Amino acid sequence: MKKKMKLSKVVSVVTASMLLLSAAPAFAQETAQGTAQATTQAATSTKAERAYEVNYKVLKDGTEEVSEADKYIAKPAKVTVEDGIGYVELTLLKSSWFTSFEIEQDGKRIKPETVSSDAKEDTKTVKFAIKDLREKLTAHMAVEVASMNYKHTYTVQLQFDTTGMPGAPSKENSGEAEEAEHGKEYEVAYKVLKDGTDESSSMSDFTSKTAKLNAREGAYYLSFTVSSSSMIPSLQYEKDGKFTDVVVLSEDKEADTRTIEIPVADVASKINVAMEVNAGPRGIMKHTVQIQIDTTGMPGAPTKEEETEEPTIEVTLTDIEGHWAKASIEEAVARGLVNGYNNGTFNPNGEISRAEFAAILAKALKLDAEIKEEAAFTDAVAIPAWATSAVEQVNAAGLLTGYxxxxxxxxxxxxxxxxxxxxxRAAKLELFEDSKLTFADASDVPAWAQSGVAATVEAGYIGGRDGNKFAPLAQATRAEAAVLVLKLLQAAK
Structure with a gap:
């Protein structure tokens, strides 16, 4: 068999030739980097088209190694969702070298539609439907460089990065997923509820009984299958007060189903979903439902036994040796103010949740167990049972209230x-509106917190971090919470 010249060798020779002939960069678009950022395009029909920029890799056939062909297809790709179907647009660089470009679907090779071409720039943009962005897509290409007497065919896989699709939680706002292993997938139960109630919606008959919860890049993504898909032309989820089209991962027209994905900002909170349903003679009906995920068995979620009372742990902890707050943590645990985890760790540098801090405060300050009037929090069902009383108590005391x-x-x-x-508030410190802070980042302290921060610093409850910075927007840790609560008790003596 004749040994054929590798594409990498052709790249080296051709690139060198181009540098001699032209001072212009050969591939200006190669520098496009970053995760997907959503852009909402103007509506061209009764349904709004949504377009996303999605990064991807071109991999050698059957491997995780990036192919040389990766350099010859512009980044990022454009992904659109039109009438519930996903489409990908790719721009081929040095398109005159590609004598053919096909993608493989259902075992068949398909030639994509040519959307545009530019002979001067030697580029061509192609478009094709895609069933599942999470799966690798096989592509076949034929390359011919006449000036080099080079001709060869290649098989590659396109791997798309769906991280950052619209509404995806940012790393700063996705604390629950930080404990989850990257790439981990959980099969979870969930409920589809009538709007504003805990009653099951009839729309649950049109969804799969279980869903998949994927953890990637510090965030969670929920995917499930919708049946009688053609009857539900529109599905959107709420993010920051606005509804955004769900991402369609795959579609089976014969079975009339489609699998969708929704970014999850908080697995413990309900997700608002709006849908349009074709009700036949009655026309299009609009419904709003809530999706509630059952987090049982997920990292950090309480077990059924733990849901009835706050978890307890032995005083001996394995991960606080050498920590600056070791003594305070041990004392707080011994007093029953704070708890570790069932694996014997405390996670001192872990971020503390509002429910956890409410429980610590209620114990430390011995707040009254009897609450005259319960707070009607809109997300009360998401408050763990072991923290319910504590949340009511700290709210009634005006220490930690709702939004x-x-x-x-x-x-x-x-x-x-x-x-x-x-x-x-808990220490009942006197606040002064004209309080001044001397930290290097004093300007970062929100105006509403200036006097409170100044008072606690002056009273010796809390100090700065490295570099004479207070870091007001940094998340408080479990260790800091334990230390401060102990100081509260000591000051009260």
Missing amino acids: QDGSFRAAGKINRAELAVIIA
């Missing part, structure tokens, strides 16, 4: 500015 939208956000984290304000 303007009526939620408590039990799984949410507390930053250092918030922590200082809560401690100032």
Whole structure:
């Protein structure tokens, strides 16, 4: 068999020739990097088209190694969702070298539609439908460089990175997923509820009984299958008060199903989903439902036994040796103010949740167990049973209250500015509006927290971090919470 010249050798020779002939960069678009960022295009029909820029890799056939062909297809790709179907647009660089470009679907080779071409720039943009962005897509290409007497065919796989599709939680806002292994997939039960209730919606008959929860890049993504898909032309989820089209991962027209994916900001909170349903003679009906995930068995989720009472742990902890707060943590654990985890760790540098801190405060301050009037938090069902009373108590005491939208956000984290304000309230420190802070990042302290931070610093409850910085927006740690609560008790003596 004749040994054929590798594409990498052709690249080297051709690139060298181009540098001699032209001072212009050969592939200006190769520098495009980064994760997907959504852009909403103008509606061209009754349904809004949504377009996303998605990064990807071109891999050698059957491997995880990047192919030389990766350099000859522009990044990122454009992915559109039109009438529930996903389409990919790729731009071929040095398109005159490609005598053919086909993608493989259902075992058949398909020639993509040519959307545009530019003879001067020697580029061509092609478009094709895609069933599942998470799966590798096989492509076949034939390359011919006449000037080099080179001709060869290649098989590669395209691997798309769906991280960062619209509405995806940012790393800063996805504390739950940080404990999950990257790439880990969980099979979870979930409920489709009538809007504003805990009653099952009839729309649950059109969804799979279980879903998959994927952890990647510090965030969670929920995917499930919708049946009678043609009856539900539109599916959107709520993010920051706005509804955004779900991502369609795959579609089976014969079975009339499609698998969709929704970014999850907080696995403990309900997800608002809006849908349009074709009700035949009655026309298009609009429904809003809530999806509630059953987190049982996930990292950090309480077991059924733990849901009835707050978890307990032995005083001996394996991960605090040498930690600056070791003594305080041990004392707080011994007093029953804080707990470790069932594996014998405390995770001192881990971020503390609002539910956890509520429980610590309620214990330390011995707040009254009887609450005259319960707070009607809109997300009360997401508050763990072991923290319910504590949340009610700290809220009634005005120490740790809910948000303007009526939620408590039990799984949410507390930053250092918030922590200082809560401690100032608990210690009943006197606040002064003209308080001045001398930290290098004093300007980062929110105006509403200035006096609270100043009071707790002056009283010796809390100090700065390295570099004379207070780091007001940094998440408070479990160790910091334990130390501050102990100081509260010591000051009360």
